[in-house]
Amino acid sequence: MGSLRGKVAFVTGGSRGIGLAIARALVLEGAQVAITGKSDAHLSAARPLIEAEGPASVETLKADVRRYEDVERALAAVVARFGGLDIVINNAGVGIFANVVDMSPEQWSEVIDTNLTGVFHVCHAAIPHLRRRGGGTIINISSLAGKNSFTTAAAYCASKAGLNAFSEALMQEVRYDNIRVSYVMPGSVATEFAGGDEAKGADWKTAPEDVAEVVRDLLQQNPRSLASRVELRPSKPRK
């Protein structure tokens, strides 16, 4: 099992929900962690929660994954502060749910640009930094919606199905550079995603910490083998 102590991790959408749980888990393991988000208030609120997990350094960066210049600037700031980059967690994502006929082109773009193009932006800018370290790990947070389509979710399901294909192609592109690419497909997770309210009978759902545990285990896997795709579902979903 590889130690994460001193490794440098970049977690998009690390200010809330699953990304926040991942950032906390990585600091607990001794990694230095930078998180991104759109809202300054959410980033400020997240910082003490992450710092409370351990003495490792934490950086918060306002950066919208839809904007390539934001992503490039954020990654450059991380490398300048920590001296390099080892781990990239592409977690930032949005869900807008409506039938295709009712969905505006702007809503479609928001979902695809965040969940799919945003991951391209981060990987495109991060891979040269990982190569300079001699390798690293990229973990993309997808969704079971990427393989199980349902009504009102055409944009979301398409974004995550695209992310799955992107992740598999990228995995094959960079594996001989010692860059490991995996994607995790959670089912329902108790967060505020898409306006969800975790207080309302969400006890059957997976917790953000459960996704973080999978991410931590992937990062600590023996490098001889690669768990490139993980499906994580609630054990007993609501019937």
Ligand SMILES: NC(=O)c1ccc[n+]([C@@H]2O[C@H](COP(=O)([O-])OP(=O)(O)OC[C@H]3O[C@@H](n4cnc5c(N)ncnc54)[C@H](OP(=O)(O)O)[C@@H]3O)[C@@H](O)[C@H]2O)c1
């Ligand atoms: N919750 C579920 O049931 C579930 C299930 C399967 C997969 N997932 C996936 O898991 C990931 C995290 O979901 P979550 O439930 O933790 O969501 P969440 O609680 O809504 O948190 C989303 C995070 O992403 C950030 N974000 C959104 N758009 C962004 C952008 N354009 N640029 C940078 N950051 C952005 C948010 O920052 P701000 O606070 O600044 O907006 C926030 O930190 C998503 O990719 C989602 O598709 C979720």
